[in-house]
Amino acid sequence: MVAARYQTAFRLYPYRRVADQGAAARRHPVVIVGGGPVGLTLALDLGQRGTPVLLLDDHEGPGQGSKAICFAKRTLDIAHRLGAGAAMVDKGVVWNVGRVFHAEGELFSFDLLPSEGHRHPAFINLQQPHFERFLHEAIERAQADGAPIEIRGGNRVTGLVTDDDGATLTVDTPDGPYEVAARYLIACDGARSPLRDMMGLGFAGRVFEDNFLIADVRMKAEFPTERWFWFAPPFKDSGQSALLHKQPDDIWRIDFQLGWDIDRDAELDEARIRARVDAMLSSQTGQVPDYDLVWTSIYTFQCRRMERFRHGPVLFAGDSAHQVSPFGARGANSGVQDADNLGWKLDLVRRGLADDGLLDGYATEREVAADENILNSSRATDFMTPKTGASRLFRDAVLDLAGKHPFARPLVNSGRLSVPCTYDGLPGFGPDATGGPALSRPGAACPDGPVEDGFLLDHLGGDFVLLALGGPAPKPVSAHGITPRILHLPRVSCALAHRYLGDAETALYLIRPDQHVVARWPDFDPGAVAAALSRALGKA
Amino acid sequence: MPLTLAPNLPDPDGFYDDLLRAHAGLSDAESAAFNARLILILANHIGDPETLRAALLAAR
Numbered sequence: 001m002v003a004a005r006y007q008t009a010f011r012l013y014p015y016r017r018v019a020d021q022g023a024a025a026r027r028h029p030v031v032i033v034g035g036g037p038v039g040l041t042l043a044l045d046l047g048q049r050g051t052p053v054l055l056l057d058d059h060e061g062p063g064q065g066s067k068a069i070c071f072a073k074r075t076l077d078i079a080h081r082l083g084a085g086a087a088m089v090d091k092g093v094v095w096n097v098g099r100v101f102h103a104e105g106e107l108f109s110f111d112l113l114p115s116e117g118h119r120h121p122a123f124i125n126l127q128q129p130h131f132e133r134f135l136h137e138a139i140e141r142a143q144a145d146g147a148p149i150e151i152r153g154g155n156r157v158t159g160l161v162t163d164d165d166g167a168t169l170t171v172d173t174p175d176g177p178y179e180v181a182a183r184y185l186i187a188c189d190g191a192r193s194p195l196r197d198m199m200g201l202g203f204a205g206r207v208f209e210d211n212f213l214i215a216d217v218r219m220k221a222e223f224p225t226e227r228w229f230w231f232a233p234p235f236k237d238s239g240q241s242a243l244l245h246k247q248p249d250d251i252w253r254i255d256f257q258l259g260w261d262i263d264r265d266a267e268l269d270e271a272r273i274r275a276r277v278d279a280m281l282s283s284q285t286g287q288v289p290d291y292d293l294v295w296t297s298i299y300t301f302q303c304r305r306m307e308r309f310r311h312g313p314v315l316f317a318g319d320s321a322h323q324v325s326p327f328g329a330r331g332a333n334s335g336v337q338d339a340d341n342l343g344w345k346l347d348l349v350r351r352g353l354a355d356d357g358l359l360d361g362y363a364t365e366r367e368v369a370a371d372e373n374i375l376n377s378s379r380a381t382d383f384m385t386p387k388t389g390a391s392r393l394f395r396d397a398v399l400d401l402a403g404k405h406p407f408a409r410p411l412v413n414s415g416r417l418s419v420p421c422t423y424d425g426l427p428g429f430g431p432d433a434t435g436g437p438a439l440s441r442p443g444a445a446c447p448d449g450p451v452e453d454g455f456l457l458d459h460l461g462g463d464f465v466l467l468a469l470g471g472p473a474p475k476p477v478s479a480h481g482i483t484p485r486i487l488h489l490p491r492v493s494c495a496l497a498h499r500y501l502g503d504a505e506t507a508l509y510l511i512r513p514d515q516h517v518v519a520r521w522p523d524f525d526p527g528a529v530a531a532a533l534s535r536a537l538g539k540a
Numbered sequence: 541m542p543l544t545l546a547p548n549l550p551d552p553d554g555f556y557d558d559l560l561r562a563h564a565g566l567s568d569a570e571s572a573a574f575n576a577r578l579i580l581i582l583a584n585h586i587g588d589p590e591t592l593r594a595a596l597l598a599a600r
């Protein structure tokens with residue numbers, strides 16, 4: 001029996017009995033546990049690369065309720081590479097105007113103008129179940145094209161035995177338990193990760209002593225597509241901060257920061273929630289618009305991570321490995337980057353083109369990224385909920401000044417935009433032989449840019465690429481059986497030159513399959529390229 | 541830009557006087573808030589992270 005732990009929003013992968021049930025455990029090259037945003041992204045990437053992958057999830061689709069809504073540019077770029085991005089952007093809401101309020105007054109507003117030559121906006125708002133549905137639709141298209149992806153819904157992992165070269169899982173189903181064996185097991189089973197518990201591994205960090213009431217409301221009339229954020233909101237009983245944010249289908253996300261000592265049941269009383277929502281929605285116009293309460297819940301947030309993301313044949317990705325408070329939207333966004341980082345490495349290792357040690361690089365890089373994300377979201381949380389007298393003093397001083405002086409506005413922190421981590425100084429990157437622009441230095445995710453027939457990232461795809469900007473076309477270079485695809489752009493647009501050349505006339509970039517820069521040179525030196533490629537593959 | 545810890549105020553007594561006057565009539569809490577705003581304004585004026593870090597150390 002597999003009892004549901006939550007309601008599903010869409011039934012995407014209904015339970016079906018398979019031949020493996022009632023047979024001896026079959027061994028799979030890669031098994032993913034958990035079909036959230038991270039597990040689905042990884043399954044799609046691996047399958048498109050031709051690596052057979054089995055995904056087990058104990059439900060039959062994404063959970064109903066208020067979870068992620070902000071999906072950042074890098075996530076959209078990754079989803080686009082995998083064939084799921086267009087549907088997300090079509091459905092998603094793009095907003096540009098944000099307003100920041102302190103108590104009664106508006107401090108300032110800002111307009112996020114799109115920057116030229118990027119396929120995607122800085123982020124979109126989209127309910128997480130839709131994000132997962134679009135990934136699943138891309139998986140179905142890939143399966144129809146022959147990608148070896150299998151998803152088994154209603155399959156709950158209840159037991160785990162590991163040794164040096166694999167893992168064996170006990171899986172419960174509506175028809176009773178069976179066993180599945182895996183060479184590599186990827187735990188994408190969320191913040192409460194049962195696999196992490198089965199292995200007795202810790203998840204240390206910081207719990208923020210605060211409760212957030214989240215209400216998704218459906219507005220029946222026009223309401224502006226803007227993000228409104230209040231520090232010390234003036235309306236009754238609304239806590240320390242409040243946020244209003246638009247989602248597709250006329251749904252609005254409202255967050256109230258209620259503090260630590262609350263009576264959860266009383267706060268979830270519908271009349272009480274409506275009183276708060278009425279006060280917020282009428283604060284600017286004096287009118288309460290007509291709305292339905294779609295979903296309400298109370299969350300507490302924490303920032304924590306596993307000490308190591310790899311334990312032999314088991315690799316942890318997404319919320320199972322790291323958890324952040326949602327200010328700055330770094331949960332799902334960073335988890336999708338975990339999947340992007342891991343997919344090509346697992347594929348090369350499975351094909352025998354790279355050694356198992358390449359997977360250690362996954363752990364090292366994403367542990368650093370997790371620290372960066374935790375740092376950013378802890379800083380936002382500290383600004384929103386000052387923990388000491390001094391921090392409140394400075395927080396309030398910043399808010400006071402921000403209303404009058406532009407200089408103080410960048411100090412106002414209600415969550416920073418999620419941007420990908422740059423793997424500065426980590427093994428497998430470099431050299432930086434050009435002194436070119438910092439934003440495209442080795443370790444960075446390639447910035448997008450305009451090329452003659454579209455966008456640079458579309459041309460990078462998911463392979464190793466040798467990108468030549470200006471100058472003559474380079475010759476193919478191979479190392480360890482891998483030959484990066486050559487992308488030669490003799491004429492470089494202004495925006496692209498600004499992002500990749502700086503003052504130089506020409507540059508040569510070696511780029512990984514996850515579109516992170518390995519190394520760059522002023523011109524083509526085949527020996528140097530081969531050496532950098534070897535390092536990127538984890539070979540000395 | 542190294543932090544200047546040598547005398548740099550053309551009129552030390554005059555500045556000190558201005559500073560105290562700015563606090564005149566403020567409660568302790570208002571004074572503290574005033575100081576916080578002043579620090580932020582001056583920090584932005586200086587801008588250079590190394591100078592600011594050196595100042596944070598010097599003030600300890």
Ligand SMILES: Cc1cc2nc3c(=O)[nH]c(=O)nc-3n(C[C@H](O)[C@H](O)[C@H](O)COP(=O)(O)OP(=O)(O)OC[C@H]3O[C@@H](n4cnc5c(N)ncnc54)[C@H](O)[C@@H]3O)c2cc1C
Nearest residue numbers: 034036037038058068069070157190318319329331332333
């Ligand atoms: C209120 C709120 C707002 C948020 N806002 C944002 C935002 O704006 N942007 C953002 O990027 N992130 C946001 N997040 C975080 C985001 O929701 C998570 O980071 C994201 O869901 C993590 O994805 P995941 O795939 O790692 O795990 P999950 O989405 O938790 O998926 C784990 C999956 O594993 C399955 N599973 C668990 N145990 C087993 C088992 N034993 N056997 C089989 N399957 C199992 C679960 O059923 C589930 O399907 C928010 C979170 C909350 C709570």
